[in-house]
Amino acid sequence: MTQPIHTAILGASGYTGAELLRLLHNHPAFKIMALTGDSQAGKPIEAVYPHLRGRNLPALVKHTEVDFSNIQLVFCCLPHGTTQEIIASLPTHIRIVDLSADFRLHDAASYEEWYGHPHRALDLQKEAVYGLTEFNRERIKTARLVANPGCYPTCSLLALLPLMARGIISPEGIIINALSGISGAGRSAKQEYLFTELDGGVSAYSIGRHRHVAEIEQELSAKYQPLESDSTARKFMKMISPEKRYQAACPINFTPHLVPMTRGMLATIHTQESMREVMPLNEVHAYLNAYYKNEPFVKIMPLGTNASTHQVRGTNQCFISVHYARAGYLTLVSVIDNLVKGASGQALQNANLMFGLPETTNLELTAVFP
Amino acid sequence: MTQPIHTAILGASGYTGAELLRLLHNHPAFKIMALTGDSQAGKPIEAVYPHLRGRNLPALVKHTEVDFSNIQLVFCCLPHGTTQEIIASLPTHIRIVDLSADFRLHDAASYEEWYGHPHRALDLQKEAVYGLTEFNRERIKTARLVANPGCYPTCSLLALLPLMARGIISPEGIIINALSGISGAGRSAKQEYLFTELDGGVSAYSIGRHRHVAEIEQELSAKYQPLESDSTARKFMKMISPEKRYQAACPINFTPHLVPMTRGMLATIHTQESMREVMPLNEVHAYLNAYYKNEPFVKIMPLGTNASTHQVRGTNQCFISVHYARAGYLTLVSVIDNLVKGASGQALQNANLMFGLPETTNLELTAVFP
């Protein structure tokens, strides 16, 4: 690669920023020219992250100090809300992968409902491409702004979307129980995320009202096409306005939990069989296997084995296992590393695509196990 | 208490045995006269559990070495299977709390189905009283043999039974996702329970086929009385023979997970509203609060807060929080310490009752937090 692609990371002092720096080590095309971190501006990155010592990275600066005229690619790791205005202010020649939640919801009303305030960059919101790579590859290649998916949606949708698209599962009654490593909470000092408050115990949180619900329902509903015979779903679809369709088509029941580990995410997904197609377990398994056969980052576990977060720690992989549980439920277990496929790894996967590089560049990693 | 009650612990070298020894420290009535542990016989208990140094406990012996004529109470912490024959061989004057799974299922066919062999002490199986204290108190008081419940059933049933008994929830479509500390796997050396295999990651196991399913369904079904208007359930009830009724009435979908903590259990329980009674969340909460008002070991968390295993670590408590999730589901979170209310604590609670002592004797513990 003769001409490096000049790259900036906004919000490099958070965990997703640090993880991008890990993954970009020796990247053959992306050259890191600027790292921003407003509260830590002026410090070398190794003062904030000693593990980056020796990498010869630029020091942290305020984002207003960056000369963006010379930047071609921005990874934006800023907090929700702040992101909208900063991205809107960037020169339009820059292509952006945004890791915040700001541009994931297509519907302005849905955004306002879940985030509690009107969106402040509606034009960008319309333009943004949802970056679940395996399901949006072609649009990502040409996108200027990619909205990198949330960790829970990535983990859940990779298991659900192929089944929903084929009509194997019912759009109703989907229950997702998810376990997350604590790194998902970020690096801000909060009492509830102290070691002492989390070590040796587990808890659920935001039951039924986590913001990732909107994102999962949006994408599930986009894949769902009700048949004439799906009476309940059709009934809902008729009753409601087109803008609200996503809400009614595939309502999910989502319960996230915090478990005492740093990285990793596991979603246990319970679905009911579709009325239109009842498929034996081995056929579901074969279907998923075939569906993802050529995907470098999704693997279906052999029947009878269990996906575990240990298997994907530190990698951009999603491993999925399928199981019949009692009483007519198809249960799926999907695992990712929340900081990689759930954040920075998928962001790099998308950036690789956007710049015409092999999608797997710098992402061919083996799990750090044990 | 002038005359101590002579007590033996069979299988004292396992974790539930050790936990009983913790809880029996300075018990005003139960005096430990014998500890058995066949593979470690001859060793002082502090050679096996150094934390018991200084307690002046009897050394471990083989169970054949115990003079049972002088024993009034036995806690049996032996593995499944072995238990049946050993308990059948004990003098009949001895009252027993059995912590194994051997006497929990009333139905011989169900036992055989889930455990893979015919029961070897059918008379005792019929006599045994299921020891979920809060729901069987009177029968436990006079029982000779109490089958102490499993950890998952205890955690799940304390949340579900009051709702089922009142008809607030539907008997169909109950989904239980449970997270367990590793101590539930016992002290045997197995590769899958090594620190390195579990630290920093999570996995599900035995999806849809964990043996505790049978126990939960048995107890749920016993509380369930279908109305004329509950069409689906009634239909099943009519189709099947009386012996199989327990299976059809309340089929559950149960998924246990291993999380990297030593103690604690959390069940996230999703239930559908009953057709016969739709109750607002605050009423469900008030109902549960009233139901457990006088129970020393069950507490309902205030609405809007979450039960966490940290809150009950080291105690005999069960904390339950209630939540509406999206799409018509009532979600409950129930937490216990798997070794206490899920095993040795409930065993002591039952033994206290059996010998006419206050149920809370030696169990008024505050959680070890942080």
Next chain:
Amino acid sequence: MTQPIHTAILGASGYTGAELLRLLHNHPAFKIMALTGDSQAGKPIEAVYPHLRGRNLPALVKHTEVDFSNIQLVFCCLPHGTTQEIIASLPTHIRIVDLSADFRLHDAASYEEWYGHPHRALDLQKEAVYGLTEFNRERIKTARLVANPGCYPTCSLLALLPLMARGIISPEGIIINALSGISGAGRSAKQEYLFTELDGGVSAYSIGRHRHVAEIEQELSAKYQPLESDSTARKFMKMISPEKRYQAACPINFTPHLVPMTRGMLATIHTQESMREVMPLNEVHAYLNAYYKNEPFVKIMPLGTNASTHQVRGTNQCFISVHYARAGYLTLVSVIDNLVKGASGQALQNANLMFGLPETTNLELTAVFP
């Protein structure tokens, strides 16, 4: 106990306050009348510590809201510095166990050197009795103000003092490496104590300059009486002013580490043989065993076995093992639970003594293992 002793806990919203509440559960004499926590004033304690639900404790108030005329015993769990002035303001009829570092150093100059400011309650500092119970029992019984020792000093001194008093070890060249659970850092939200920053790794901190050094050296030096033949030590003793003697007599090299566990402290102590008495390992062991024979809270492990923090988790015990290492060093390993014998447990032990109760009241606990 007909007349309960009215007790207040100042700073009850921190971890040592919470631990005192655990240990005071059903205490036969001390009745909790007031809990202060200035930043959380007005809240019920279970809003701050959900695991205390159901204990019928008073709500948190500001310390200015407490009617101290009715209080007989105060446990003071306030931060260093604040403590001095608040304790100085209490009515003099109150007896106090102070868990801060404010009154542990007898020497005003030493205090100022290590804490960076002059002491603000010098009279109280002189009056305070150092509360390492096993070595100060008689003075504690009649003390008005007990300075409860730090966790590292407790763990180190219980191993070292008997050997120093007998002259078995040299006062020079003592090296203490200590590992602490994270609860020692308290409940304040700081980035460095987040789960993600500590899980899965270890580090040393404050090498050679931790404030507990002053406390350990003070107590070691008090026990040390140089013989004529101890040339080096005597030389130092002569060279320096009496006020600085404690510094020179027994300088230690102390390195604390943070390890990813919540509770527990282990000190690995390397000492050199004294010139005046070279004792074989089994005699050192026998000497320590005899020394602590009647102590309820100190146990010497059998030769050839290792003390581990698991053995004392949740208890007021200190377990000590002794080992010869290569090259003439006697190595000792001493373990405590930093929140119990290292803080709140020893505080209760002292309070029991001060009010004429059995020292072990409410402290006869078995370790929570596993």
Next chain:
Amino acid sequence: MTQPIHTAILGASGYTGAELLRLLHNHPAFKIMALTGDSQAGKPIEAVYPHLRGRNLPALVKHTEVDFSNIQLVFCCLPHGTTQEIIASLPTHIRIVDLSADFRLHDAASYEEWYGHPHRALDLQKEAVYGLTEFNRERIKTARLVANPGCYPTCSLLALLPLMARGIISPEGIIINALSGISGAGRSAKQEYLFTELDGGVSAYSIGRHRHVAEIEQELSAKYQPLESDSTARKFMKMISPEKRYQAACPINFTPHLVPMTRGMLATIHTQESMREVMPLNEVHAYLNAYYKNEPFVKIMPLGTNASTHQVRGTNQCFISVHYARAGYLTLVSVIDNLVKGASGQALQNANLMFGLPETTNLELTAVFP
């Protein structure tokens, strides 16, 4: 690289074997042709390590099934003892990196003393080159058999050797306290390494008698040249036979500890100033910085900061911080990932050298943090 170097891993089913497979992913020169694992022979590697799914690796076979005529490089990850005979049986054209302890000690008597039996391949033992890369680079390049150092020796020696070589520290009175992640214990099922036995606590083990003592003393002594004025050391040197010289020159006091983390190793090293050269801390720091300036895998932390295992997790790096502690001790903290620089990473570093590749090939990794 047109002709791949055919590579076999013996003992690939253990943790160091799995870690080699992680590091060899997409290696430009080494092609994995055979994986042996006698007890698991016949299984695909992903049945033993599910995280290796999708890597297209050969299945596990018995080592007798391998056609070694076609192999050029062997990584030997077999247990101590077994290794000697198997390596002796390999064709002599094969170059070997041995990760066991079998060929690390040059002295046959020392081997017999520490390992309890005579060495069974004395010729190979003489030929073997000790593979601490930074100190033996030239000999490793041409070696046929490299004895890869132990994890504790690597971590300790990288901090000590430059100081010893320059005479900055005394050869006497070196104290090493080391903390190890549990992966160092391997994957065998043993009760003492169960999650429940290790989580939430710490302990020391093998105090003064860990076999790595011999290895550390051997290498330290090799670097040590006593001056006329170093009276004590010289005295010892004269008294003893040349074969035992290594024992007397630099006796160390070594205490390893197990801490509840999977990966990582930290050595806290206390050294006394040499008589011949007393160097201020900043000069020691500058000296070490200069010493390692061109080394890709050793970094000296800035004065005033602490090395932590988090900084090197998953990498081949060693980070070292230097500190004066009280009472004349220079304290160093050295950290590595025990499975990488402490085992498989250094093995690959050596193999790269042996085959004329850049030493850093496939080892330019950024730490997995958080």
